[in-house]
Amino acid sequence: MTINTMAKGGWHRDQMSCFRKMEKVIVAMQDPDMGMKMRNQRLLITVIPHAMTGRDIIDWLMKKYNICEEESLHISGLLVRYGYIYPLKEPRSLVLRPDESPYRFQTPYFWTSTRWPASELDYAIYLAKKNIRKQGELMEYEKERYSVLHKRINHTWDFVVMQAREQLRRKADRIVLECQEQAYWLINRPPPGAPNVLDMGLVRPHNTARVTLNSEHYKNEIDTCKRALGRNRVKSSICLEGFMKYSEQYQNHDPIMQGCLPSNPWISDDSAHWTMNLETVPTPTRLRVERWSFSFMELLNDEMGRREFMTYLEKEFSGENLAFWQACEDIKHGESSKIVEKVEEIYRNFLAPGAPRWVNIDSKTMDKTLLGIRHPHRFVMEDAQMHIYFLIKKDSYPRYLKSDLYKNLLAKGIVPQETKKSVFPFMRRQRHSSPSPAQVATQPTEEVGNAKGAGQAGTNSAAGSNV
Amino acid sequence: MAAEKAEMDALKKECDGLRTQIEAARKGVNDGNMSSAAGSATDVGRVQLKLRKSLKGHLAKIYSMHWSSDSRSMVSASQDGKLLVWDTHTGNKLVAVPLKSAWVMSVAFAPSGNLVASGGLDNMCTVSNIKAASPKTLRELDAHTGYLSCCRFLSDTEILTASGDTTCCLWDLETGKQKIIFTNHIGDCMSLALSTDENTFVSGACDSLAKLWDLREGTCKQTFSGHTSDINFFPNGNAFVTGSDDCTCKMYDLRSDQEVITYQDASLNAGVTSLTLSNSGRLIFAGYDDFNCHIWDSLKGEKVGVLSGHDNRVSCTGVPADGMGVCTGSWDSFLKLWN
Numbered sequence: 001m002t003i004n005t006m007a008k009g010g011w012h013r014d015q016m017s018c019f020r021k022m023e024k025v026i027v028a029m030q031d032p033d034m035g036m037k038m039r040n041q042r043l044l045i046t047v048i049p050h051a052m053t054g055r056d057i058i059d060w061l062m063k064k065y066n067i068c069e070e071e072s073l074h075i076s077g078l079l080v081r082y083g084y085i086y087p088l089k090e091p092r093s094l095v096l097r098p099d100e101s102p103y104r105f106q107t108p109y110f111w112t113s114t115r116w117p118a119s120e121l122d123y124a125i126y127l128a129k130k131n132i133r134k135q136g137e138l139m140e141y142e143k144e145r146y147s148v149l150h151k152r153i154n155h156t157w158d159f160v161v162m163q164a165r166e167q168l169r170r171k172a173d174r175i176v177l178e179c180q181e182q183a184y185w186l187i188n189r190p191p192p193g194a195p196n197v198l199d200m201g202l203v204r205p206h207n208t209a210r211v212t213l214n215s216e217h218y219k220n221e222i223d224t225c226k227r228a229l230g231r232n233r234v235k236s237s238i239c240l241e242g243f244m245k246y247s248e249q250y251q252n253h254d255p256i257m258q259g260c261l262p263s264n265p266w267i268s269d270d271s272a273h274w275t276m277n278l279e280t281v282p283t284p285t286r287l288r289v290e291r292w293s294f295s296f297m298e299l300l301n302d303e304m305g306r307r308e309f310m311t312y313l314e315k316e317f318s319g320e321n322l323a324f325w326q327a328c329e330d331i332k333h334g335e336s337s338k339i340v341e342k343v344e345e346i347y348r349n350f351l352a353p354g355a356p357r358w359v360n361i362d363s364k365t366m367d368k369t370l371l372g373i374r375h376p377h378r379f380v381m382e383d384a385q386m387h388i389y390f391l392i393k394k395d396s397y398p399r400y401l402k403s404d405l406y407k408n409l410l411a412k413g414i415v416p417q418e419t420k421k422s423v424f425p426f427m428r429r430q431r432h433s434s435p436s437p438a439q440v441a442t443q444p445t446e447e448v449g450n451a452k453g454a455g456q457a458g459t460n461s462a463a464g465s466n467v
Numbered sequence: 468m469a470a471e472k473a474e475m476d477a478l479k480k481e482c483d484g485l486r487t488q489i490e491a492a493r494k495g496v497n498d499g500n501m502s503s504a505a506g507s508a509t510d511v512g513r514v515q516l517k518l519r520k521s522l523k524g525h526l527a528k529i530y531s532m533h534w535s536s537d538s539r540s541m542v543s544a545s546q547d548g549k550l551l552v553w554d555t556h557t558g559n560k561l562v563a564v565p566l567k568s569a570w571v572m573s574v575a576f577a578p579s580g581n582l583v584a585s586g587g588l589d590n591m592c593t594v595s596n597i598k599a600a601s602p603k604t605l606r607e608l609d610a611h612t613g614y615l616s617c618c619r620f621l622s623d624t625e626i627l628t629a630s631g632d633t634t635c636c637l638w639d640l641e642t643g644k645q646k647i648i649f650t651n652h653i654g655d656c657m658s659l660a661l662s663t664d665e666n667t668f669v670s671g672a673c674d675s676l677a678k679l680w681d682l683r684e685g686t687c688k689q690t691f692s693g694h695t696s697d698i699n700f701f702p703n704g705n706a707f708v709t710g711s712d713d714c715t716c717k718m719y720d721l722r723s724d725q726e727v728i729t730y731q732d733a734s735l736n737a738g739v740t741s742l743t744l745s746n747s748g749r750l751i752f753a754g755y756d757d758f759n760c761h762i763w764d765s766l767k768g769e770k771v772g773v774l775s776g777h778d779n780r781v782s783c784t785g786v787p788a789d790g791m792g793v794c795t796g797s798w799d800s801f802l803k804l805w806n
Contacts, residue, residue, distance in 0.1 A: 018757055078778060197779070199528075199798075211633055211653040215471070218478035224651060225485035228689045233492060236723040237499030239705065243720075243748065244508055246703040247766060250747035255790045256516070256806055257747055265556055266519045266792050266806055274539070277789070297664070333622045336641055379683065 019082070019113040025075070026084045029060065030105060036060050041088070041102035048088060051104050054097045057085070073098060081197050083112050086183035094186065094194075110184040112198065118188035121156065124149045126185055128164035141192050249294060253287055262416040276416060279303050286413030293401050296393045300325075308409060312400050320357035321388050321396070324350045328385035332378055343376040351384075361387050493725040501718075501728040505766035514750065514762050514772035516805040519792065520558055521776075524551055527569075528798040530587075531783050535576045538787035541794060542583050543802055544574035550585055552597055555787075555794070555804060564595050564602040577620040584626055586615030592628050594640060606643045611636065617658045621665055627682075629656035635670050637682065647685040651678060658698045660707060669707050671695025677709055677719065691719045693726060697741040701765070702748045708765070710753050712738025718765065730763045732770050741783045746790030754781030760795045774805050 029036050041051035054076075061072040076096040079085045080103070087093065088102040096103070108114060127146045130137050138146060150157065190196050211217065251257050255264055265271045276285055284304055292299040299305040306322070313319040324346070331342045350359045351369065361369070365383050372380040400406055527547035534541050540561065542552045548569035552562040570588035577583070582605065586592040592608040592615050613632030620626050621637075625646070629635045635649040635656055654674030661668045667688070671677045675694040678687050694711035701707060701718070706727070710716040715731040716739055730751065737757035744751050744765065751763040752774070760781050762772035779798035786793050792806030 074778075081778075213653070215475050215478055217653075218475065218482055220651070221482045222478065222485060224687050224690070225482060225489065227686065229485060229489050229492065231689060231724060232722075233496045233724045234722040235496045235498050236720065236725070236727065237504065239720045239723045240499055240501055240504035240727065242703065242705060242722075243701065244504060244766060246701075247508070247747045247749045250702070251749065253790075254745050254747035254749065256514075256745045256786075256792065257511075257749060260791070264791055264806055266804060267517075269556075271556060274789075333624070335624060336639070 019111075022079055022082060022084055023111065023113065025061075025079065026105065028064065029057075034064075048102060048104070051088060051102045054099055054101045054103060057096065057103065058098045069098075081187075083110070083183060083187040086179070086186075088179065091179070091182055092186060092191070104179070106183055107180050110180050112187065117198075118185075120149060120153060121160065123185065123189055124153060124157075124160045125163045125167070126181060128160050129168055132161075132164055132168060139191070145189070253291060261418055263418065272416070276414060283412060283414055284409070286410060286415050289406075289410045289413045292406075296397050299397070308405070309397075309400055312403060312405050313396060315405075316396065318392075318396060320350060320359050321392050323357060324359045325385055325388055325392070328381040331381060336378070339378060340376050343373055343380060346381065347373055359384075359388055360391075493723070496723050497725060501766065502768065505768075508766050511749065511764045511767070511771050516762075516772065516774060516793070518774075518776055518803055518805055520555065520804040522553055522555070522558060522802040522804070523800075524553075524560055525549070525800040525802075527800060528779070529782055529796040529800055529802060530572050531574045531585075532785055532794060532796040532802060533574055533576045534785050534787040534794070535580050536578045536788050537580060538789040538791060540576070540580065541785070541787075541802075542574050542576050543783075543796055544571040544585050545800065546570065547800075550574055550583060550595075552583065553802070562597045562602055564597065567593070573615060573617045575618045575620055575626070577623055579623050582620065582623060584618045584620065586618055586628065588614045590614060590630070590632075592618050592626065592638070594626065606640055608638050608643060608645075610645055613655065616656055619659060619661050619668075621661065621682075627659060627661065627668060629659040629670055631655040633672065635659060635668075635680070637685075647682075649680050649685055649687070651687040651690075652676065657696055660699045662700055663702075663704045669698055669700070671698040671709055675711075677707070679721065689721075689724060691726065693717045693719070696739055699743055701744060702746060708742060708744065708751055710739030710742040712740075712756075714738055714755075716742060716751060716753055716763065728765075728768050730765075730768055730770075732761075735761065735770075740781060743784045743786045743793065745786055745793070752784050752786065752793045752795075754784045754795055754797075756780045758797070760784060760793075774803075776803055777801065 028034070036052050036056060038050045038052055041048045041053070057076050058069060058072045061067065061075055062069060073096065076085070080087065080094050080096045084106055085096070085103050086106055087095075088104060123145075127138065127142055127149070130142070131146065153160070188198065260273055262272050263270055265273055277288060280303070288302070288304075292302065292305045299309055306326070310319055310322050313322055327342070327346050327350070331339055331346070334342070349355055349357050351366070361384050365387050369381065369384045525543065525545035525547055527545050529543055529545045532541060532543040539554060539556055540552055541555050542550055544550050546569050548566045548571075550564035550566060550571070551560050552564070553559070554561050564583065564585075566585060568587060568589035571585050572587035574583060574585045581596060581598045582594055583597055584592050584594045590609070590611045590613060593604055594606045594608070596603045596605050608626070608628070611628065611630040611632050611634070613630045615628055615630050617629040618626060624640050626638050626640060627635065628638065633650070633652045633654060633656060636645050637647040637649075638644065639646045649670070652670070652672040652674055654672045656670050656672045659668055659670040666682055667679055668682060669677055669679050672695060675692060677691045677693060677695050677698060679689040679691075680686065681688050693709060694713055694717075695709045696711045698707055698709045705722055706718055706720045708716055708718045714735050714737060715729050717726050717730070718728045719725065720727045730753075735755065735757070737755040740754045740756060742751055742753040749765055750771070751765050752760055753763060754760045758775070758777050758779060758781065760774040761770055762774070763769070764771045774793075774795060777795065777797035777799050781795050781797045783796040784793060792804055794802055794804050796802045
């Protein structure tokens with residue numbers, strides 16, 4: 001969920017860390033020794049000092065951080081979009097062109113992190129200046145916002161106009177200041193339709209006023225607490241052991257951790273894995289059959305597993321138990337309108353004296369269930385179903401796992417060959433971070449651990465340069 | 468007036484007393500900690516996942532995504548007013564569902580794959596049938612008095628919603644009416660997660676509490692304090708993980724009834740927006756406000772990797788049922804698939 005809390009004092013802390021990182025890059029770029037070479041750029045007839053071309057920026061980033069051009073374009077694009085570098089040629093188009101287009105550094109006074117959030121007053125002064133400077137220079141959307149502001153902060157309007165005039169009076173470096181200011185406001189008050197990079201999203205309301213904390217509430221709380229207090233608790237050492245065991249057991253079955261055979265369809269574009277693991281296949285994979293032994297629910301949740309288990313049960317003449325369980329599940333998750341008829345069918349087939357597939361339930365549960373059937377509802381079979389579930393789990397299930405039927409299935413289970421071209425995920429015990437794509441070999445090898453080859457594909461490497 | 472106040476104070480005192488007892492009971496069973504238990508686990512090493520696909524198609528911030536149970540289709544919601552159902556393998560868009568209200572905050576796929584649900588600032592949960600020739604609105608569930616922050620299907624006939632009006636609600640889709648309303652939170656409910664056996668679910672809210680509920684009885688079984696912005700179950704169903712905008716994630720164990728580990732790192736000072744776990748539960752993928760998705764070793768509590776590539780905050784993450792990889796959705800309007 002992406003709703004923020006207003007941290008203390010209403011500060012949005014969210015993107016600050018990104019700004020800090022960007023600022024470090026910018027400072028490095030302006031380093032007198034190792035930074036960028038600035039030159040005078042020609043813009044139409046004027047010569048702008050302290051400017052650089054898009055191409056220079058890309059090249060510098062590539063050299064300094066040892067990254068590929070794609071990544072350099074990405075980073076420099078972010079720097080422009082967040083206002084640390086602004087374009088001189090088409091100020092409204094906040095993209096970084098890797099050519100001769102001129103760019104300049106934004107002055108720290110106008111950095112997003114320094115002057116945040118941009119205030120309405122400042123915006124009003126800016127628009128007023130533009131208006132005074134040249135009548136009709138305001139764009140359509142700026143005129144609208146200007147008049148809205150005029151209404152909203154009318155009480156300080158004199159101040160706004162006075163400030164605007166005062167700032168216009170100071171002529172030194174006016175052009176530069178105008179450029180910088182314009183760039184700042186393009187980002188903080190983007191024109192309609194332009195993406196707002198500083199958008200913080202929906203704000204989470206801070207009030208707890210939705211719930212009145214009266215005695216009614218506390219009485220409920222007390223009930224809840226009493227219930228919570230009475231819960232069964234297990235020692236944490238046992239629980240933690242449980243997590244460890246689970247992770248270990250499932251590690252081979254976790255494609256992100258161990259890869260998957262024949263290949264991960266996302267990597268190799270080969271959907272063989274999915275075909276092999278469809279609901280119904282002639283021969284299941286060994287991993288799948290292995291999973292059935294992890295827990296009874298694993299077996300029941302797999303349609304094929306259920307079918308195989310049913311075959312085994314039929315041999316032992318106890319298939320009606322599983323059939324009963326399945327019928328109860330069907331009632332629980334099916335349509336309400338069919339509940340009555342389904343309950344009747346279950347009674348006829350499984351519970352009535354002399355029923356064709358009579359299930360063995362203890363008398364207490366049976367009585368309770370028969371009583372409940374008079375007023376059938378979704379969970380009327382719950383107790384009986386639980387009873388049978390535990391019966392099968394304790395008795396038939398362990399025997400099934402020891403049976404020849406299961407063992408044969410496991411032995412015959414497919415262990416797919418790793419596809420030649422496949423690339424295993426990079427879950428190796430690598431202690432070093434992945435090599436920069438700029439340095440890797442260009443030939444993909446056929447070995448497992450093809451990290452380097454695949455890395456060439458120009459995708460955003462997870463271990464990208466850290467700023 | 469004074470009598471009323473006295474009564475309230477007495478009740479508050481009793482409440483606090485009970486809470487202290489619960490904490491004491493929790494301490495009583497706390498005889499181990501995760502780092503010592505995880506000492507024997509094999510090291511995961513550095514996890515490096517590569518970007519496999521970048522799904523482009525949305526025109527505005529993506530707020531939510533959900534995998535289908537077939538692990539191939541996925542639905543995503545964006546504030547451009549559309550739900551897009553993707554075939555992640557080919558990258559094609561299968562269905563586009565136009566929304567009446569563009570302020571969508573959550574989306575869900577039904578386990579059958581026939582229905583999708585979405586909702587947001589319109590306070591409603593809209594359920595659509597995407598298997599029809601053109602997506603048809605099946606139901607508009609309209610009873611919450613606050614925004615819809617999260618929704619999850621139990622089946623084609625039941626859906627669970629969490630809302631900013633501090634309640635969660637179980638709806639019957641056949642009648643379109645509320646079946647059970649879960650009230651106990653005192654802050655906006657932000658997220659919820661269903662247990663695999665569908666008998667319980669956990670919800671997280673702005674009152675920084677996570678609560679465990681009994682789906683059948685509609686009662687709150689337990690309360691965990693911490694914080695929550697997103698919440699998800701550990702695959703064995705005995706624990707859940709929460710993330711919050713205090714920049715940390717926490718894991719809570721249901722059987723020993725307490726928090727077992729906090730995932731925090733001094734260098735991370737961006738809030739957590741969403742999180743999901745890999746199939747074995749060993750890895751936690753948490754999306755942060757700093758545009759990255761960080762990977763944690765759930766047992767050892769260490770940061771083991773990062774997925775970088777988004778240009779804006781990562782708003783949603785999800786691992787499909789077959790665990791093939793992880794999908795991250797972001798405010799930069801792209802969905803990225805990694806493994």
